[in-house]
Amino acid sequence: MTVQEQEFTEFQLDRYSRQIRLDGFGLTGQRRLRQSHVAISRGGGVGGTIAIHLARAGIGKLTIAHGGTLVPEYLNRMPLIMNEDIGRPCVDAFADMLARVNPDVEVRTIGEYANDDNVTRIVDDADLIADGAPLFEERYALNRAAVALRRPMVSGAMYDTEGYVTTIVPGRTPCLACIYPQKPAYWNDVKVFPAIGPGPTMVGAMAAMEAIKLLTGFGEPLDSRLWFFDLRTNTNRLLKVSRDPSCPVCAGI
Amino acid sequence: MPKLYLPTIMRPNAGGRATVQLAGGTVSELFGNLVAEYPNVKAQLLDAEGHVQRHINVYVNGEDVRGLEGEGTSLTERDEIMVLPAMAGGA
Secondary structure, X not given: OXXXXXXXXXXXXXXXXXXXXXXXXXXXXXXXXXXXXXXXXXXXXXXXXXXXXXXXXXXXXEEEXXXXXXXXXXXXXXXXXXXXXXXXXXXXXXXXXXXXXXXOOEEEEEOOOOOOOOHHHHHOOOOEEEEOXXXXXXXXXXXXXXXXXXXXXEEEEEEEOEEEEEEEOOOOOOOHHHHOOOOOOOOOOOOOOOEOOHHHHHHHHHHHHHHHHHHHOOOOOXXXXXXXXXXXXXXXXXEEOXXXXXXXXXXXX | OOEEEOOHHHHHHHOOOXXXXXXOOEHHHHHHHHHHHOHHHHHHHEOOOOOEOOOEEEEEOXXXXXXXXXXXXXXXXXXXXXXXXXXXXXX
């Protein structure tokens, strides 16, 4: 057994064996994942998918911020919940599922939605932020925190069967306010968007992969690119996005 | 003619169509022809001054027009234009 392999149990080496074989990932990538902490805003269709993929991949620590209790209309798309969880605090169900998926992952839950007052506490010492919130107010608060704290952030969003993902590296790529400086006037409720499972799953999977790439150095992150898809029409595009030199959030860095 | 991709939220006002081909030498002209053919799209796409609303990005062949000539960006017959509003669906 090599020195690097000795850092993992035999069971762990087995469970991660398929990804360790990825050229450019290896045990180095696996160790970097295990040493990493990702803070996720909301554990729903997008955020929950991010969480479950990172847990299966062997992330060291997850923080999930999500308020409220579970209702039936979440069941069509949230991967961290089952029928019997209805009525429970969302984060309790999320933590239980993630413990079953991979008990080696440390999971910290915060039963709140992100805002400017709690976002620093949510992010804490996370190496990367993942954004899956259904309201622009939460997304913009997270974006401001990412820029202020100079933390990379993966942002994934969807509507109907469309979705997009981008990776924000403050000071290098556009931030969310550069790309979308204003929210749509009609987006004033969490129920605004129609959704069917594969949509948020696609967004969450892509976002999880972005997180893995940034944390391990594997592959090519979406640098100033917005990856867009529409499952209804089989459309997908890699769109170029740029920093706004007058952005009120990130122009100064 | 240039090919315009419409987001889901606008398609009910465009006969249900995801893509349309319209004449237009610039992005602005194209959108003028779009709202002439589908008047109900106008309120979704343009503000009171007739400019693209700030929550909507426009891409020509994958490039954000804000980095090109804005709504004055020239178009050729084979160009693809995408209209992409901000989305926040997640939880």
